[in-house]
Amino acid sequence: MTTVAELLQPVESDLEDLLSNLRVLIGAGHPILQAAAEHLFSAGGKRLRPGIVLLLSRALSPNGELGPRHRRLAEITEMIHTASLVHDDVVDEADTRRGVATVHSRFSHRVAVLAGDFLFAQSSWHLANLDNLEVVKLLSRVIMDLAEGEIRQGLYRFDTGQSLDSYLDKSYRKTASLMANSAKAAGVLSDLPTTELKSLYEFGRLLGLAFQVVDDILDFTADDAQLGKPAASDLASGTLTAPVIYAMEEFPALSGLIEREFNEAGDLEQALALVHQSKGIARSRELAEKFSHEARACLDFLAPSEAKSALLDLPGFVLSRLY
Amino acid sequence: MTTVAELLQPVESDLEDLLSNLRVLIGAGHPILQAAAEHLFSAGGKRLRPGIVLLLSRALSPNGELGPRHRRLAEITEMIHTASLVHDDVVDEADTRRGVATVHSRFSHRVAVLAGDFLFAQSSWHLANLDNLEVVKLLSRVIMDLAEGEIRQGLYRFDTGQSLDSYLDKSYRKTASLMANSAKAAGVLSDLPTTELKSLYEFGRLLGLAFQVVDDILDFTADDAQLGKPAASDLASGTLTAPVIYAMEEFPALSGLIEREFNEAGDLEQALALVHQSKGIARSRELAEKFSHEARACLDFLAPSEAKSALLDLPGFVLSRLY
Numbered sequence: 001m002t003t004v005a006e007l008l009q010p011v012e013s014d015l016e017d018l019l020s021n022l023r024v025l026i027g028a029g030h031p032i033l034q035a036a037a038e039h040l041f042s043a044g045g046k047r048l049r050p051g052i053v054l055l056l057s058r059a060l061s062p063n064g065e066l067g068p069r070h071r072r073l074a075e076i077t078e079m080i081h082t083a084s085l086v087h088d089d090v091v092d093e094a095d096t097r098r099g100v101a102t103v104h105s106r107f108s109h110r111v112a113v114l115a116g117d118f119l120f121a122q123s124s125w126h127l128a129n130l131d132n133l134e135v136v137k138l139l140s141r142v143i144m145d146l147a148e149g150e151i152r153q154g155l156y157r158f159d160t161g162q163s164l165d166s167y168l169d170k171s172y173r174k175t176a177s178l179m180a181n182s183a184k185a186a187g188v189l190s191d192l193p194t195t196e197l198k199s200l201y202e203f204g205r206l207l208g209l210a211f212q213v214v215d216d217i218l219d220f221t222a223d224d225a226q227l228g229k230p231a232a233s234d235l236a237s238g239t240l241t242a243p244v245i246y247a248m249e250e251f252p253a254l255s256g257l258i259e260r261e262f263n264e265a266g267d268l269e270q271a272l273a274l275v276h277q278s279k280g281i282a283r284s285r286e287l288a289e290k291f292s293h294e295a296r297a298c299l300d301f302l303a304p305s306e307a308k309s310a311l312l313d314l315p316g317f318v319l320s321r322l323y
Numbered sequence: 324m325t326t327v328a329e330l331l332q333p334v335e336s337d338l339e340d341l342l343s344n345l346r347v348l349i350g351a352g353h354p355i356l357q358a359a360a361e362h363l364f365s366a367g368g369k370r371l372r373p374g375i376v377l378l379l380s381r382a383l384s385p386n387g388e389l390g391p392r393h394r395r396l397a398e399i400t401e402m403i404h405t406a407s408l409v410h411d412d413v414v415d416e417a418d419t420r421r422g423v424a425t426v427h428s429r430f431s432h433r434v435a436v437l438a439g440d441f442l443f444a445q446s447s448w449h450l451a452n453l454d455n456l457e458v459v460k461l462l463s464r465v466i467m468d469l470a471e472g473e474i475r476q477g478l479y480r481f482d483t484g485q486s487l488d489s490y491l492d493k494s495y496r497k498t499a500s501l502m503a504n505s506a507k508a509a510g511v512l513s514d515l516p517t518t519e520l521k522s523l524y525e526f527g528r529l530l531g532l533a534f535q536v537v538d539d540i541l542d543f544t545a546d547d548a549q550l551g552k553p554a555a556s557d558l559a560s561g562t563l564t565a566p567v568i569y570a571m572e573e574f575p576a577l578s579g580l581i582e583r584e585f586n587e588a589g590d591l592e593q594a595l596a597l598v599h600q601s602k603g604i605a606r607s608r609e610l611a612e613k614f615s616h617e618a619r620a621c622l623d624f625l626a627p628s629e630a631k632s633a634l635l636d637l638p639g640f641v642l643s644r645l646y
Contacts, residue, residue: 030474087440091433110414113436114474117410117443121470124447124463133456140447147444151353151437 004046007317010306011054014066015047018054018075025075025122026115036103036115040082049081050074052207052314053182056200059307060190069130069189076123076130076139077182083119084146086112091150092237134188138181149173157238160255164245168209175215176208199298203311206295210318213288216241217281217322220272232272236262242287247280254278285322292319327369330640333629334377337389338370341377341398348398348445349438359426359438363405372404373397375530375637376505379523382630383513392453392512399446399453399462400505406442407469409435414473415560457511461504472496480561483578487568491532498538499531522621526634529618533641536611539564540604540645543595555595559585565610570603577601608645615642 008015019041026037057070088094089102090112096102104112120143127139152170156162172180183204187197218226219234220243234241238261240248248254254274262268275281292315302308331338342364349360380393411417412425413435419425427435443466450462475493479485495503506527510520541549542557543566557564561584563571571577577597585591598604615638625631 030478033474087436090436093433109432110416110477113410113413113439114470114477116436117439118467118470118474120440120443121463121467125460125467128456128460128463131456133451133454133459136456136459137448137451140444140451144441144444144448147437147441151356151441154433154437155353 002313002317002320004048004051004317007310007313008047008051008055010310011051011058014054014058014071014074015051018050018071018078019047022075022078026079026119033111033115033118036111039100039103039106040086040115047078048211049178049182050078052179052204052311053077053186055307055311056183056186057190059302059305059311060187060192064305064307067189069132070186072126072130073135073182073185073189076126077178079119079123079126080139080142080146081178083116083123084150086116086119088150090116091154130189132188135185138185138188142178142181145173145177149175149177153239156240158240158258158261160240160248160258162240162245164242167240167242167245171209171212172205175212176205178204179208179211180204196301199301203295203298206291206298207315207318210288210291210295210315213242213284213291214318214321217243217284217288220275220281221322232268235271235275236268242284243275243278243280245280246283247275247278250278250280288319288322292316325636325640325643327371327374327640330633330636331370331374331378333633334374334381337377337381337394337397338374341373341394341401342370345398345401349402349442356434356438356441359434362423362426362429363409363438370401371534372501372505373401375502375527375634376400376509378630378634379506379509380513382625382628382634383509383515387628387630390512392455393509395449395453396458396505396508396512399449400501402442402446402449403462403465403469404501406439406446407473409439409442411473413439414477453512455511458508461508461511465501465504468496468500472498472500476562479563481563481581481584483563483571483581485563485568487565490563490565490568494532494535495528498535499528501527502531502534503527519624522624526618526621529614529621530638530641533611533614533618533638536565536607536614537641537644540566540607540611543598543604544645555591558594558598559591565607566598566601566603568603569606570598570601573601573603611642611645615639 022041023037026033053070053074054066057066057074058064085097086103089097090104090109094102102112103115127136130136149170153174156166156170180201181204184197184201187200192200216234219241220232223231235244238258240258244254251274254271257267257271260267262271295315296312299308299311345364346360349356376393376397377389380389380397381387384390408420409426412420413427413432417425425435426438450459472493476497479489479493503524504527507520507524510523515523539557542564543555545554547554558567561581563581567577574597577594580590580594583590585594618638619635622631622634
């Protein structure tokens with residue numbers, strides 16, 4: 001199985017530059033933020049989001065080179081993503097993320113709120129200074145989607161009336177919007193025509209949805225160590241994802257357990273057993289496969305390059321996490 | 324003594340429209356945010372910031388009318404201000420603001436972080452859709468200044484080495500930047516020449532600094548009921564403002580009390596007595612008077628109008644809170 005690092009190899013040194021730039025941009029002059037920035041940007045996250053922007057930017061460049069505006073766009077993408085993670089961890093009261101202590105548990109609520117705000121503020125500022133109004137609109141839409149997605153996730157907790165569509169809408173806002181709009185923004189900075197911009201947007205959207213569905217399957221099939229958090233923690237906290245939404249169609253009893261918020265002994269175990277007995281996980285896998293397949297097709301217009309090959313491998317890589 | 328409501332009378336109905344617009348924009352479709360929005364936009368805050376934008380916009384308009392883009396700018400100004408208050412209250416762990424429960428104490432940390440993020444996100448989005456890159460830059464600078472100001476306030480806590488300049492720099496970021504840049508942005512939307520834009524910026528900057536110095540004096544001279552919070556709470560929490568910085572020059576013993584963070588019985592009372600014995604409050608008042616006086620002079624270029632008269636009364640009004 002390929003690793004993310006192998007996939008992102010064509011932009012490996014670009015990503016290293018990006019991380020050291022981000023540490024300087026964020027930490028400068030503020031000892032506590034600097035510690036938070038070290039913590040955030042050294043923890044060895046996957047850097048998938050800026051990686052996609054960098055790969056696309058190289059694939060779109062006639063000579064394969066990367067301009068300063070595309071680099072800055074990748075940095076902004078990672079800033080926005082990191083800011084939203086830091087605040088989501090406060091909102092969800094998560095103590096760890098991928099096995100690493102969250103900013104608010106390592107430092108405090110205070111530092112986490114400030115660090116997130118500072119990252120959002122920096123991203124807005126650098127965004128404006130890309131001097132491209134369309135890019136500003138695309139990325140400020142992302143910031144709004146992230147806030148709305150987190151709010152909806154809270155509203156839909158234990159809500160068995162939600163449909164697959166509302167789940168996908170929430171997943172778009174929380175995960176796919178950033179990939180879709182940053183991919184399109186890379187194209188805008190490369191002066192692509194509208195049809196190709198649409199393809200880039202669709203690539204990011206479909207890849208993001210595949211990524212989220214796979215994540216939601218893994219919550220049921222992987223163990224604590226693989227996830228870096230307790231397995232089935234989504235269901236336990238009332239966040240209903242694709243496998244559960246499909247399973248509820250098959251076993252209406254599951255809805256009852258969820259509606260009473262697993263408040264009787266054995267409820268959660270019984271609910272988990274029903275999800276595993278159902279076709280929910282298999283159907284979710286088919287859904288992720290469909291998204292991945294469609295994502296690949298969006299890149300047909302790109303000229304062959306090392307970066308394009310890596311991009312074409314991404315949707316398959318996302319699925320490979322399931323096997 | 325004039326009230327804010329009297330001063331803002333020329334834009335009273337504009338401000339009512341703005342508030343009902345904000346309630347709709349923020350609350351739509353999210354029951355909890357709607358409750359938070361009601362709480363935030365009905366609490367009868369002074370609305371000084373959007374009021375200044377609206378007065379300037381009317382003063383700059385040849386026929387005294389207000390266009391939709393100037394209205395939107397005023398809304399964005401209030402969104403950014405409110406978002407920063409909500410997050411500052413989380414960071415400062417304040418339970419009340421002007422006697423009213425804060426969002427995080429009335430609802431939860433979760434809702435306060437989400438509501439602030441949502442307001443910042445909405446402001447970025449509406450900002451981008453004003454379709455003016457210069458305005459985007461001015462207001463995203465404000466968002467960055469607000470985050471930096473709050474961080475510096477935390478860093479400088481109990482730091483007796485700070486100068487009047489670093490205090491003014493922090494005050495600019497926390498208070499004056501929003502007034503300065505939103506005033507300038509109103510001018511940008513009215514296509515003013517550079518020298519007049521600079522005057523608008525200076526008007527907002529000087530008014531904002533006067534406002535902050537007056538606030539910091541009132542923390543020592545007003546009582547709990549007038550402030551809506553315990554008097555001298557800035558000093559108690561280690562936030563050193565103009566009166567204290569001047570008083571430390573006169574009475575070096577004050578620095579010692581601050582450096583040991585008032586950890587012996589009677590320290591805080593003794594520190595307060597030294598501030599009151601010193602010329603700190605009188606010198607701070609002179610500083611605020613100087614800023615107010617200079618602010619008025621920035622508006623010389625405006626043609627006479629009801630809105631201009633109100634704007635000219637603002638700096639004096641800010642000072643009148645001291646008497």
